[in-house]
Amino acid sequence: GNLSHLTSLNLFDNQFVGQIPTSIGNLSHLxxxxxxxxxxxxQIPSSIGNLFHLTSLNLFDNMFLGQIPHSLGNISGLSDLVLAGNSFVGEIPSSFGSLNQLTYLAVGLNKLSGNFPIVLLNLTNLSDVSLSSNKFTGKLPPNIDSLSNLxxxxxxxxxxxxTFPSSLFTIPSLHFIGLSSNQFNGTLEFGNISSQSQLQVIRLGKNNFRGPIPRSISKLVNLSIIDLSNNKITGQVPSWLWTLPNLTYVNLSNNTFISFEGSTRPSPSSVLSHLFGSKNNFTGNIPSFICELVSLSVLDLSDNNFNGSIPLCMSNIKSNLSVLNLRHNHLCGGLPGNVFGNLRSFDVGHNQLVGKLPRSLIHFSTLEVLNVESNKINDTFPFWLSSLQKLQVLVLRSNAFHGPIHEASFLKLKIIDISHNQFIGALPSDYFLNWSAMSLLLKVGTNEDQSTETYMGDNYYRDSMVLMNKGVELELVRIxxxxxxxxxSGNRFEGEIPRSIGLLKELHVLNLSNNAFNGHIPSSIGNVTALESLDVSQNKLSGEIPQELGNLSFLAYMNFSHNQLRGLVPGGTQFGRQPCSSFEYNSGLFGSSLDLDCPASQHDETPEAEEEDEDEDEEVFSWIAAAIGFGPGIVLGLTIGYVLDLYKPEWFTNPFRRNKHRSRSTTTH
Incomplete structure (x- = not known):
C-alpha cells in the first residue's frame, strides 16, 4: 500500500527480525x-536521514551494529533520539551538531569510542544526555555548563x-549526575554551587577521587542520593551531611575514612534510609548519632575497626531497620536481646562477641539471614530458631556451640553452616525429613515464591557470605x-549419616568432613541430583562408596579420604576426574581410574576385587520412597551453584522516567 503520508510508526516490543529496508526513507511524512x-x-540505512519531519526516533534494545549514520544530522527537527542498547561502534557523528532541537539523547549500552563529542555542546536545548556503558575516553570538556538546560x-x-569539570555542578536545572565507573581523579571540587540547584542524585562511585567531602555539598538541599563508594576519599565524614533534609541514600564504602564527625546531630525528621560505610578505617565505638536516624532501613558498617559493644540505643531505630551488617570488626560483649525487631538480615560475623544467642531472636518473624560466624558465642544448638518461618540462611560457624543438635524442622532453610564448633552425638535417620526448601526448591517468580529477585536481598542490598565449596573458601558476594x-564439618558428630539426607534433592553443597561418622555412606545420596560438592573425609566410614553416586552428573568435587572405605569406586566421568587425594587413606578402594592414575600406597595397601560380604542395609523407608521416588531428580537448568562476582550490580534505576519509551534507556550504574 501507499504509506507515504504515514506520520507515526510504532513497532515497539514485538519480535521483528532482519534489517531496516532502505525504503524507510520514503516515509517522508513520518x-x-x-x-x-x-x-x-x-546497519541503519543512511536513507533514514531523509525523514526530515521526524521529531522522535527510538531504536532502543535491538541488535543494530556498525557506525551511527552521519545522515541523522539532516533531521534538524529531531527532539528525541534513542539509540541505546545496541552494538554501535565508532564515534558520535559530527553532524549531530546540527540537531538544534534535540532535548533527549540516549546512546548508552553500545560500543562507541572516542572523546566526549564536543559537538553536543552546541545543542543548548539538551536536557537528557546518556553516554553510559560505552568506551569513551579522554576528559570531559571544562565548558560543559554551556548545556544550560541539562x-x-x-x-x-x-x-x-x-578531573571532572566543577562547572557541571553549577547548572541550576541539573537533577542527576552519573559519573561512576570511570577513571576520574583529583579532589572533589564542586565549584560555586547555585543556591537554586535542583540536584537530587550524585553518583561518583568507582573512580579515583581523593581528599575530603567538600562543604559545598551542604548547599544541595534537594539531594536525595549520594554515592562516593570505591574511591580514595579520606578524613572525617562531616556531621552536616545528616542534616540534609531530603537525603535518603549515602554510600561511603571502600574509601579511607577514619571517623564520623560528631558535632552536629541529625535532623529529628531525617529520612535517611540507607547508609553504607563498609571497608573504611573507622575506629572506636559505633557512633551514637546512628541511633537518631529513625528512618534507617539498611546499615552496613562491615569491614572496619569498630570496637566496644553494639549500642543499646539502636532500639530507637528497630521499627524500620531491616538489614544490619557489622561483620569484620572488633565488637565485643554479648548480642543485645531486645534492640532489634524487624530485621531481615543480621550479620555480626568475625567479631569478638560472647555469651549466648539472645532468645528474643525467636520473635524476629521477618528474619531471613542470621550470621554469627567466627565469634566466641558459647551456647547449645538453637533448635528454637526453626519457628522462624522465613529463615533461609543460618551460619554459626567457628564459635563454641556445643552439645547435640536437636531435631528441628527448618522449612525454608537453604543454607546452614554449623561447622567448626563442638557439637556432638548422632543424628536420627529421619533428621532431614522436614527440611522442605532443600527438598523441592521453589522457582523464583512463581506464586509460591512471590518474588522476581534472583538473589537474596533486593536492589538496595545483596546478602553475602563465605562458604566452603569444592574444597576451598569462596565468597558469595551475591547469594x-x-x-x-x-x-x-569440624564437629564431633558420630553414628551413621542420616538416610534422610537423600530427601534434600536440591542440595548443591554437602560437607560432613572432620567428624566421627561411621557405618556406610547412604545410597540415598544418589537422589541428591543437584549435588555439586560432597565432602565426607576425615570420618570413620566403612563399606563401599555407593554406585548410585556415579549418576550425579553435577558432582564436580568429592572427597572420601581418611576413612575405612573399601570396594569398587563408582564409574562415570565425574569420579574419573577426581584427584588421587580424594580417595587416599582408606581400607581398600579400587577402580579403573585409581588403578591407572594413583599409586597403590595412596589409596589401597592390598586392593581386593571381591565384594564385601555385608552389603549396605537395604531397609526401605517408605517415607523416603515416597518423597524421593528413587528416580532421577529434575535437574536444574541453572547449574552454577554459586556466584563469585567481584562486581555488584548497582541498585539504582532512574526514578525520573519521562515517558515509556525512555524508561529503559537511562538505567544507571
Whole structure:
C-alpha cells in the first residue's frame, strides 16, 4: 500500500527480525518512529536521514551494529533520539551538531569510542544526555555548563579520565549526575554551587577521587542520593551531611575514612534510609548519632575497626531497620536481646562477641539471614530458631556451640553452616525429613515464591557470605535464591549419616568432613541430583562408596579420604576426574581410574576385587520412597551453584522516567 503520508510508526516490543529496508526513507511524512525492544540487526540505512519531519526516533534494545549514520544530522527537527542498547561502534557523528532541537539523547549500552563529542555542546536545548556503558575516553570538556538546560547527565561505565569539570555542578536545572565507573581523579571540587540547584542524585562511585567531602555539598538541599563508594576519599565524614533534609541514600564504602564527625546531630525528621560505610578505617565505638536516624532501613558498617559493644540505643531505630551488617570488626560483649525487631538480615560475623544467642531472636518473624560466624558465642544448638518461618540462611560457624543438635524442622532453610564448633552425638535417620526448601526448591517468580529477585536481598542490598565449596573458601558476594548448602564439618558428630539426607534433592553443597561418622555412606545420596560438592573425609566410614553416586552428573568435587572405605569406586566421568587425594587413606578402594592414575600406597595397601560380604542395609523407608521416588531428580537448568562476582550490580534505576519509551534507556550504574 501507499504509506507515504504515514506520520507515526510504532513497532515497539514485538519480535521483528532482519534489517531496516532502505525504503524507510520514503516515509517522508513520518514524525515519530519507534522500533524499540525488537531483534532488528544490521546497519541503519543512511536513507533514514531523509525523514526530515521526524521529531522522535527510538531504536532502543535491538541488535543494530556498525557506525551511527552521519545522515541523522539532516533531521534538524529531531527532539528525541534513542539509540541505546545496541552494538554501535565508532564515534558520535559530527553532524549531530546540527540537531538544534534535540532535548533527549540516549546512546548508552553500545560500543562507541572516542572523546566526549564536543559537538553536543552546541545543542543548548539538551536536557537528557546518556553516554553510559560505552568506551569513551579522554576528559570531559571544562565548558560543559554551556548545556544550560541539562537535567540528566549520565556518562557512567566508560574510560573518562582527569578531573571532572566543577562547572557541571553549577547548572541550576541539573537533577542527576552519573559519573561512576570511570577513571576520574583529583579532589572533589564542586565549584560555586547555585543556591537554586535542583540536584537530587550524585553518583561518583568507582573512580579515583581523593581528599575530603567538600562543604559545598551542604548547599544541595534537594539531594536525595549520594554515592562516593570505591574511591580514595579520606578524613572525617562531616556531621552536616545528616542534616540534609531530603537525603535518603549515602554510600561511603571502600574509601579511607577514619571517623564520623560528631558535632552536629541529625535532623529529628531525617529520612535517611540507607547508609553504607563498609571497608573504611573507622575506629572506636559505633557512633551514637546512628541511633537518631529513625528512618534507617539498611546499615552496613562491615569491614572496619569498630570496637566496644553494639549500642543499646539502636532500639530507637528497630521499627524500620531491616538489614544490619557489622561483620569484620572488633565488637565485643554479648548480642543485645531486645534492640532489634524487624530485621531481615543480621550479620555480626568475625567479631569478638560472647555469651549466648539472645532468645528474643525467636520473635524476629521477618528474619531471613542470621550470621554469627567466627565469634566466641558459647551456647547449645538453637533448635528454637526453626519457628522462624522465613529463615533461609543460618551460619554459626567457628564459635563454641556445643552439645547435640536437636531435631528441628527448618522449612525454608537453604543454607546452614554449623561447622567448626563442638557439637556432638548422632543424628536420627529421619533428621532431614522436614527440611522442605532443600527438598523441592521453589522457582523464583512463581506464586509460591512471590518474588522476581534472583538473589537474596533486593536492589538496595545483596546478602553475602563465605562458604566452603569444592574444597576451598569462596565468597558469595551475591547469594542465588536457588543455592543450597549444608556444612556440618569440624564437629564431633558420630553414628551413621542420616538416610534422610537423600530427601534434600536440591542440595548443591554437602560437607560432613572432620567428624566421627561411621557405618556406610547412604545410597540415598544418589537422589541428591543437584549435588555439586560432597565432602565426607576425615570420618570413620566403612563399606563401599555407593554406585548410585556415579549418576550425579553435577558432582564436580568429592572427597572420601581418611576413612575405612573399601570396594569398587563408582564409574562415570565425574569420579574419573577426581584427584588421587580424594580417595587416599582408606581400607581398600579400587577402580579403573585409581588403578591407572594413583599409586597403590595412596589409596589401597592390598586392593581386593571381591565384594564385601555385608552389603549396605537395604531397609526401605517408605517415607523416603515416597518423597524421593528413587528416580532421577529434575535437574536444574541453572547449574552454577554459586556466584563469585567481584562486581555488584548497582541498585539504582532512574526514578525520573519521562515517558515509556525512555524508561529503559537511562538505567544507571
Amino acid at each position: 514524525t515519530s518512529l519507534s522500533l524499540s525492544y525488537n531483534n532488528f540487526t544490521g 537535567e540528566f547527565f549520565l556518562v557512567h561505565d566508560n574510560n573518562f579520565v582527569g 542465588l535464591k536457588i543455592y543450597t548448602a549444608l556444612d556440618f
